[in-house]
Amino acid sequence: MVGLITTVATLILPLIFFFINRWKKSKNSKSTKQLPPGPRKLPIIGNLHQMRNPPFRCFRDLSNQHGPLMHLKLGECNAIVVSSPEMARKVLKDLDPSFAGRVQNVASRIMWYDGSDIAFSPYGDYWRQMRKLCINDLLSPKMVRLFQSIREDESARLVKSLRESSGSSVNFTEKLFSYSSSITCRAAFGGACKDSETLIKMMVDSMKMVGGFEMADLFPSSAIIGALSWRKTRLMKRMRSELDGILDDIIDQHRRKRAESGGRKLGNSEFGGEDLVDVFLRAMEEEELKFPIDNHNIKAVLFVSKYSYLSAKTTLHKISCLDRKCHK
Numbered sequence: 001m002v003g004l005i006t007t008v009a010t011l012i013l014p015l016i017f018f019f020i021n022r023w024k025k026s027k028n029s030k031s032t033k034q035l036p037p038g039p040r041k042l043p044i045i046g047n048l049h050q051m052r053n054p055p056f057r058c059f060r061d062l063s064n065q066h067g068p069l070m071h072l073k074l075g076e077c078n079a080i081v082v083s084s085p086e087m088a089r090k091v092l093k094d095l096d097p098s099f100a101g102r103v104q105n106v107a108s109r110i111m112w113y114d115g116s117d118i119a120f121s122p123y124g125d126y127w128r129q130m131r132k133l134c135i136n137d138l139l140s141p142k143m144v145r146l147f148q149s150i151r152e153d154e155s156a157r158l159v160k161s162l163r164e165s166s167g168s169s170v171n172f173t174e175k176l177f178s179y180s181s182s183i184t185c186r187a188a189f190g191g192a193c194k195d196s197e198t199l200i201k202m203m204v205d206s207m208k209m210v211g212g213f214e215m216a217d218l219f220p221s222s223a224i225i226g227a228l229s230w231r232k233t234r235l236m237k238r239m240r241s242e243l244d245g246i247l248d249d250i251i252d253q254h255r256r257k258r259a260e261s262g263g264r265k266l267g268n269s270e271f272g273g274e275d276l277v278d279v280f281l282r283a284m285e286e287e288e289l290k291f292p293i294d295n296h297n298i299k300a301v302l303f304v305s306k307y308s309y310l311s312a313k314t315t316l317h318k319i320s321c322l323d324r325k326c327h328k
Contacts, residue, residue: 038071046073075218105217117300188276247299
């Protein structure tokens with residue numbers, strides 16, 4: 001028994017002293033800039049003891065006590081919570097470039113290719129380049145008009161499916177999810193993706209990993225805490241490997257078809273033009289980009305294009321759940 005206590009103390013005491021030392025250093029080097037008011041903070045953990053699921057309810061309750069602009073200390077990370085429409089408008093619109101960056105955590109670095117897509121990449125020249133490629137070549141008024149036939153076709157399929165289900169119960173939310181996914185695949189990949197269900201499952205899993213608080217993200221300087229998250233990191237790397245196989249196959253199919261066209265500008269979309277993958281492959285071949293791109297960047301954008309669909313799916317699901325509760 002004494003040996004066990006000695007072993008545990010040997011493992012835990014250095015960790016405690018490490019955190020105390022880190023806390024003292026951070027306290028001594030604290031910025032002189034005045035931070036917004038917030039709840040009282042404990043050493044090392046800050047306000048983590050006040051967090052619970054879902055986090056937004058904690059933020060709401062604390063904001064009612066400390067004001068619409070509130071500072072929280074989550075481990076080593078500073079967080080500013082904005083909870084009034086006026087201040088949110090100022091942050092998201094008036095001061096948008098200053099707040100456009102997203103904090104990269106372990107999950108986003110692995111599953112979103114080090115933030116090399118559009119939604120999660122840092123605000124700057126690279127982000128503007130990728131955004132320009134998508135908007136000018138894919139989301140232009142001309143392309144949106146071309147996609148009208150895809151939307152009409154998928155709408156007809158949806159109506160037909162509902163008509164065939166007449167007299168029986170229908171999960172309308174799932175029908176809408178399938179409708180949105182098909183449109184996204186046909187516009188971005190040039191056709192329905194055979195591994196669409198696998199992609200969606202990986203996105204659901206990655207959303208669960210990105211959401212909430214991960215200790216390795218709250219104490220980024222601690223190698224010990226990072227090592228304790230090795231199981232989750234290994235799982236995400238395995239998911240990333242499976243994702244690479246699906247997206248690499250899509251890109252390779254587009255590259256082969258472009259090569260078989262004999263140099264002609266033949267795209268893979270249903271209209272003979274270019275889809276999202278073709279746009280990026282052409283940009284790679286022309287080598288006129290300020291920031292050269294490779295398969296890594298293309299896969300990041302493709303995954304987020306599907307992820308955006310899934311975010312809409314999750315929002316619709318929450319709305320339908322709230323609607324059911326209201327009717328009850």
